[in-house]
Amino acid sequence: MDYRPWTWKVPENYRETQPSIRRQDAWEKVSGSAVYTRDITLPGMLYAKILTSPYAHARITRIDSTRAEALPGVRDVLRFTDPDIAHDSATGAWYEISGNYDILTLPGTADFFQHPMGVAITADSEEVCDRALRLLDIEWEEIPFILDMEESIRPDAPKIMADVRRTNAHAREPNTILTESFTLGDPDGGFAAADRVLRYKITREMNAPVAAEPAVCIAQWRGDFLDLWVHHHDIPHWFLVNPTEAREQTVPPLAEWSKITATLPYQGCMFGGFAWLAYSACFTRLAVILARRAGGRPIKLLYDESAHYCLGDDGGTYSCTVGAKKDGTITSAAWHVVGPRNALAEKTYEGTxxxxxxxxxxxxxxxxxxxxxxxxGANSCVPHGVMFDRVAAEFGLDPTEVALRNDGCRGHDWDWVTRYQRENGFPERWSLREVIEKGKAAIDWDRKWHPPGTRKLPDGKMHGMGFMQVLEWTWQAPASAMSWACLMLRNGIVAIVGVRSDIGSDTESGARHIVASELGLKYEDTVIQERRSDNSSFYMWQPGGSFSTAYINTQLVMAARELKRKILEYAVSPTPAYNSSHFFKTAGPPAFPGLRPEELDIRDSFVFERARPENRKTLREVADIFWDADPALAHPVVGTVSGLTMDGNPDPTMYVMGRQAHFIEAAVDTETGMVDIMRIVCVNDVGHLFNPRGAQAQQYGGALMGLGRSATEEQVWCPRTGVGLNFDLAQYHIGTMNDYPPAECLVVESHLGYAAFGAFGIGENVGAAMSGITASAIYNATGKWVSDYPTTPDRVLRALGRI
Structure with a gap:
């Protein structure tokens, strides 16, 4: 099969069978019987917890654990100085920003409030762990702390977090983790050519995932074999099977890949975050080390405060310079970010x-x-949206028109993109125009949008319309090392086998449906088996990055087509003969004698003759008899996209051609600063829609999460002590369904992605894209910019000059 997945033909019965999709996990979750990692209990299980720091920055100078060790039920006290843990450390995922530093698994210095460090206690129950931790007698030396990143990166700043090993080649003393720069074209020339040059600064306070299920890992040793039950986005093998060499002493591998059995129960929402941090690797490693000291008994390691450990990568300051013509054409942009990601070099570069x-x-x-x-993606989406709003406002233009005027890919305009589409087998479609037109019609934009500060509602509040657009991700096709599930046909049921974390986003239903459609099965004749690793022989791409559906289903289409060919060959082949010490069977006639595979097809789980559909047999009748001699398995490896060209020349770049657009209607109370969202419209170009209900759930869920981030979510620290002040759900204000109206969720299917049928992802898109949209509506309502996020009432009042 030519590996150009966007050109593959969609199965004929695909749409008509889509309404049959039902979630495999529906009964367990609706009934409350679903088992999550924290629900797991095992015979003889012990529990473990870690000391969390009450200080923002302090080192332990003395620790006396006598009273804790004497407490009935305490089994083990592991200190940071113990040889089993003293040099153990981990680096985050190499493909993420956490790969830029290495941290100790159990350090003796606390680097922030509630930092898990110092001591881990194993006991008969959680309650005994908690009591024992309170009995520790610890002397602390407080160290000066820095909360402001702009202060931290100064060359004369005091060194902080000395135990963190910064591994990036562009790290800088005393505290800078990395520096990056990227240039396209001639920025200074672009500013000179502009009619106006705008300068402004955006700040984004830190926010947290505030996930529903705190961190937990269960580990048990059986001799050299390790069993794990994890709460994570991915299998844990990656950070257990290699030596760690970042410290003074090399730590050998904790386990061998083939001796690890990982179970991933249902996962309470994580939203990424903690899963990709270096500490998520440290946490699992600590559970494994504690279990090794427990003499074969299982250990359940818990970290109750983990919901506030991870901070969003959008936190920071964005100093922006933008040059534009009077018609809204942006000629040049320069952003300097004090924060983890080089935002302008990401989505704005890819999608304009x-x-x-x-x-x-x-x-x-x-x-x-x-x-x-x-x-x-919020790190890119927030300044991206603000830039288009600022340019539109400067020249009195409709921001949707400014967005269309600047649409393109990597500095190329849309006419160039259209030629690229034509040359590489894509439909010739303008995704941004389609999503904007659909969204504008839904929210009645052309009638409701107005110049800023010009429409007052009957109740005295100011009316505002907000808009944001950005590219749709992920767009790539999977390469060979990203997803390798296996299809197994037994007893008329096709099982999709491959370990994967189920975080509730229902990638599974889309996977089952495409396999059923490609094979010609009823949807109910498919299942997915994903929560046990079985040595991770088969694997489906983990949740995260909006990759899952595009990556998993592309490989599954290949597997289903391979398995279908095999089934049709069974149908015209003599049934196998075999002779063993226990069984003897002679060969039998084919299920469809005298026919060729191409004369047959499969529909509704029946193999039938195309010319005479009444001549049919069940899938089980055709395939079961071959299992012992030639099992019905398929697990192909995907290829590598190649042969892409532009204007006849090789061009391997996968340009991002899909877009999303979001709209809100709001009312701003200029007396209190409160912003009420009255309508929400989300439009995403998903390329190809595998799971309608799953996509819609990501849209409306993402809208609430994005609006929460935009309007209310921030972690607050005491400037005097560095202690966190709102690390709970009472004071950390996440967006909920009670805060916002239902979102109207719409999709476009342009087939402009590189995965199967031109699919894009959707999972992260809406929550990231809408993380700054409230400022757009506030400006349209009041004519004032709120450039500090979140746009809480006090910030609105400050922008209005009322405080």
Missing amino acids: AIPNLRATCEWGLVNRGHQMCFRH
Whole structure:
């Protein structure tokens, strides 16, 4: 099969069978019987918890655990100085920002409030662990802390977090983790050509995932074999099977890949975040080390405060310079980010025709905690949306028109993209125009949008319309090492086998449906088996990055087509003969004698003759008899996209051609600063829609998460002590269904992605894209910019000059 998945033909019965999709996990979750990692109990289980720091920055100078060790039920007290743990450390995922530093698994110095460190206690129950931790007699030496990253990156700043090993080649003393720069075209020339040059600064306070199920890992040794039950987005093997060499002493591998059995029960929402941090690896490693000291008994390691450990990678400051013509054409942009990601070099570069860019970034350590992506992309989406709003406002233009005028890919305009589409087998479609037109019609934009500060509602509040657009991700096709599930046909049922974390987003139903459609099965004749690793022989891409559906289903289409060919060959082949010490069977006639595979097809789980559909047999009748001699298995490896060209020349770049657009209607109370969202419209170009209900759930869920981030979510620290002040759900204000109206969720299917049938992902898209949209509506309502996020009432009042 030519590996150009966007050109593959969609199965004929695909749409008509889509309404039959039912979630495999529906009964368990609706009935309350679903088992999550924290629900797991095992015979003889012990429990473990870690000391969390009451200080923002302090080192342990003395520790006396006598009273804790004497407490009935305490089984083990592991201190940071113990040889079993003293040099153990981990680095985050190499493909994420957490791969830029290495941290100790159990350090003796606390780097932020509630930092898990110092001591881990194993006991007969959680309650005994809690009591024992309170009995520890600890002397602390407090160390000066820094909460402000702009202060941290200064060359004369005091060094903080000395135990963190910064591994990036562009790290800088004393506290900078990395510096980055990127240039496209001639930025200074672009500014000179502009009619106006705008300068402004955006700040984004730190926010947290605030996930529903705190961190937990269960580990048990059986001799050299390790059993794990994890709460994570991915299998744990990656950070257990290699030596760690970042410290003074090399730590050998904790386990061998083939001796690890991992179970991933249902996962309470994580939203990425903690899963990709270096500490998620440390946490699992600590559970494994504690279990090794427990003499074969299982250990359940718990970290109750983990919901606030991870901080969003959008936290930071964005100093922006933008040049534009009077018609809204952006000629040049330069953003300097003090934060983890070089935002302008990401989605704005990938998804606009802006020809001149200068992107710089400095990321420094701060005594708040470690930053990581969750609902990833807000770091790019917030300044991206603000830029288009600012340019539109400067020239009195409709922001949707400014967005269309600047649409393109990597500095190329849409006419160029259209030629690329034509040359590489894509439909010739303009995704941004389609999503904007659909969204504008739904929210009645042309009638409701108005110049800023010009429409007052009957109740005295000011009416505002907000808009945001950005590219749709992920767009790539999977490469060979990303997903390798196996299809197994037995007893008329096809099982999709491959370990994967189920975080509730229902990738599973779309996977089952495409396999059923490609094979010609009833949807109910498919199942998915994903929560046990079985040595991780088969694997489906983990949740995260909006990759899952596109990556998993592309490989599954190949597997289903391979398995279908095998079934049709069974149908015209003599049944196998075999002779063993226990069984003897002679060969039998084919199920469809005298026919060729191409004369047969499969529909509704029946193999039938195309010319005479009444001549049919069940899938089980055809295939079961071959299992012992030639099992009905398929697990192909995907290829590598190649042969892409532009204007006849090789061009391997996968350009991002899909877009999303979001609209809100709001009322702003200029007396209190409160912003009421009255309507929400989300439009996503998903390329190809595998699971309608799953996509819609990601849209409306993402809308609430994005609006929460935009309007209310921030972690607050005491500037005097560095202690966290709102690390609970009473004071940390996440967006909920009670805060916002239902979202109207719409999709476009342009087939402009590189995965199967031109699919894109959707999971992270909406939650990231809408993470700054409230400022757009506030400006349209009041004519004032709120450039500090979240746009809480006090910030609105400050922008209005009322406080």
